[in-house]
Amino acid sequence: MNLSPEVIADHRLADSFVPPSPIRHKTRVSLWTLFRLYRQNLLAIFMERDYATRRMRKKVGLRTIHFSNHPDGVRETLHRQAATFEKKTSQQRQALAPLLGDGLFVSDGATWAERRAIVAPIVHGRRIATFAPVMRETAIEWCGDWRKAGDGATLDILFEMGELTAEIISRTIFGRRLGREFTREIIAGFAAYQRNVDQTDLLSLMNAPDWVPRLQGVSTRRARHRVHRVIDDIVDRFARGEGDPNAVISQLFAARDSSGAPLTKAAIRNEAIVIFMAGHETTANTLAWAIYLVSQSPRVEARLAAELEAVLGGRHPELADVADLTFTRAIIEETLRLYPPVPLLGRTATGPGTLNGNAVAKGDILVVAPWLLHRNRDLWALPDHFVPERFDPAIAARPDKHAYIPFASGPRVCPGLTFAITEATLCLATLLQAFKVTLEEGHNVEVSCRLTLRPGDRLPMVVRRRKGGEPS
Numbered sequence: 001m002n003l004s005p006e007v008i009a010d011h012r013l014a015d016s017f018v019p020p021s022p023i024r025h026k027t028r029v030s031l032w033t034l035f036r037l038y039r040q041n042l043l044a045i046f047m048e049r050d051y052a053t054r055r056m057r058k059k060v061g062l063r064t065i066h067f068s069n070h071p072d073g074v075r076e077t078l079h080r081q082a083a084t085f086e087k088k089t090s091q092q093r094q095a096l097a098p099l100l101g102d103g104l105f106v107s108d109g110a111t112w113a114e115r116r117a118i119v120a121p122i123v124h125g126r127r128i129a130t131f132a133p134v135m136r137e138t139a140i141e142w143c144g145d146w147r148k149a150g151d152g153a154t155l156d157i158l159f160e161m162g163e164l165t166a167e168i169i170s171r172t173i174f175g176r177r178l179g180r181e182f183t184r185e186i187i188a189g190f191a192a193y194q195r196n197v198d199q200t201d202l203l204s205l206m207n208a209p210d211w212v213p214r215l216q217g218v219s220t221r222r223a224r225h226r227v228h229r230v231i232d233d234i235v236d237r238f239a240r241g242e243g244d245p246n247a248v249i250s251q252l253f254a255a256r257d258s259s260g261a262p263l264t265k266a267a268i269r270n271e272a273i274v275i276f277m278a279g280h281e282t283t284a285n286t287l288a289w290a291i292y293l294v295s296q297s298p299r300v301e302a303r304l305a306a307e308l309e310a311v312l313g314g315r316h317p318e319l320a321d322v323a324d325l326t327f328t329r330a331i332i333e334e335t336l337r338l339y340p341p342v343p344l345l346g347r348t349a350t351g352p353g354t355l356n357g358n359a360v361a362k363g364d365i366l367v368v369a370p371w372l373l374h375r376n377r378d379l380w381a382l383p384d385h386f387v388p389e390r391f392d393p394a395i396a397a398r399p400d401k402h403a404y405i406p407f408a409s410g411p412r413v414c415p416g417l418t419f420a421i422t423e424a425t426l427c428l429a430t431l432l433q434a435f436k437v438t439l440e441e442g443h444n445v446e447v448s449c450r451l452t453l454r455p456g457d458r459l460p461m462v463v464r465r466r467k468g469g470e471p472s
C-alpha cells in the first residue's frame, strides 16, 4: 500500500469523494441473474468478495475461466507465460475482427509480431514531440468552441471528449488537412458499430470454434462498411501521393515487414483503424471521468488550480510543462485506476500452462481484471475513493507496477501509453485552466461497460469561464 495512515491523516484523504461503481452482490446470485447482468454490464457480475480474492476459477458454459486479481497473476499471465497466453479471446475476435481485420489489436502469432514491430515505433513515446503540438492546438481550439457555446452552457462532456480525442488522433494519423467532417463520420461509424455488435457472443462461451458463423446484424455490417469506406478513401489519397507526409499513415506506407515487403492497402487500413479506435475512446473516457471526478472534489480542484497557476502562470500548456504538471498527471493516473477504460484483459491459452497453482488447459480463458486489481483492498488504501495524491511523487511511493495496469503489461502493453498520458494531461490542464465544469443538477452518473468503460451514454455538465483563467 503506497498511502500510509499518517499520510491519509495529514492530508485528510479519508474524506475523499467515493465515485459510483456497479452493484456488488454480497451473496451468490442465480445463473440466470448472472447471465442477465453479463449482458447488461460486464462489471456487475463480480461479488463483493471477488474484490479481495487473489484468484478465481469459474466454469461458464463449456469454458473454464481463470481470473487473476493479484500482481503474481499479472506476472504469470502477461509476462512469464505470455507466449502461451498471448492470443485474445474468441469474444474479442468475434466482436472486433469484422472491423479491424488482421489489425494489431486482435491478431496473434506471427501476424501480431510483424505488425507490432511496425506499429509500436510509429505511436511510441519517442515520437511524442511530433504529436504534442497537435494535442495542444486542438485543445486550445476546444476552448474557443466552449467560449462560443456561451458562459454557463450545458455540454455533454463525454461527447465533447470523444470529438476532441478523435480530432487529435485523426490529425496525427491522417494529417491536419482532413477537417472535422471526416472525423465525425468515422466516430459515427464506430459508435454505430459498438451499439450493434454482440460482445457477449454466447457461441464462444459454448466453446464453438471461430469458423462457426456468428449472426452479424445488418446494422453491424452497415456500420463496418461506413468506417471502411471513409478510411479506404483516405488511404487511396495517400497512395496517390496526396496525403500529409508527417501523418502516421505515411509512416505505415513507408514501413517494411521482415521480408522487406510493404504493407498492403488493406493492412494499412486495418492498422489505421486500430490506432484510431485504440487511441480515441480510451482517452476520451479517461478525460470525461477525470473532469467529472475533479468536479466532485473541492480539495482536488483547488490543488489542481494552484498547480496550473504555479506552472503555467496563465499560458497554455505545452509538452515541456507536462513533467512539471505532477498533480494534473496524478489526477489522470487516479482516474485510470478507478475507471480503467479496458477493465478486463482476456486471453486464450494456446497450450497447457499453470496459474495460481491450477493447471490451465488449451482453450481455457484467462482474465486479468484491472477493474478488480485496482480496487483490491489488500493492495490499495481507500480503494474506492478518488485520491490523486496516491500518484503524487511528493506524497507517496509509486504503486507496484503489476498492481496498476491500465495500459496492460508485458509484450502486448499499450504502445500508445506516453501518447495517452501526455494527451490527457495537456487537455485536462488546458480545459480546466480556462473553465470550471460542474455536473448538471439531478444527473445520475452510471458506470457502463461496453467495449470500454464509460460514464453512461452522456455526461451533461455546465461549463463556466474562470475569471482570468483563459490565456488570450
Ligand code: HEM
Pocket: 104, 105, 106, 116, 119, 123, 274, 275, 278, 279, 280, 282, 283, 286, 336, 340, 341, 342, 345, 346, 406, 407, 408, 411, 412, 413, 414, 415, 416, 417, 419, 420, 421
Ligand atoms: C487512456 C488511454 C489508453 C488506454 C487506457 C489504453 C489501454 C490499452 C490496453 C489495456 C491495451 C492492451 C489490451 C489487451 O492486451 O487486451 C492497449 C493496446 C493497444 N493500444 Fe492502447 N490505450 C490507450 C490509448 C492508446 C493510444 C493513444 C494509442 C495510439 C496512439 C493506443 C494504441 C494501442 C494499440 C495499437 C494497442 C494494441 C497493442 C497490441 O495488441 O500489441 N492506445 N491499450
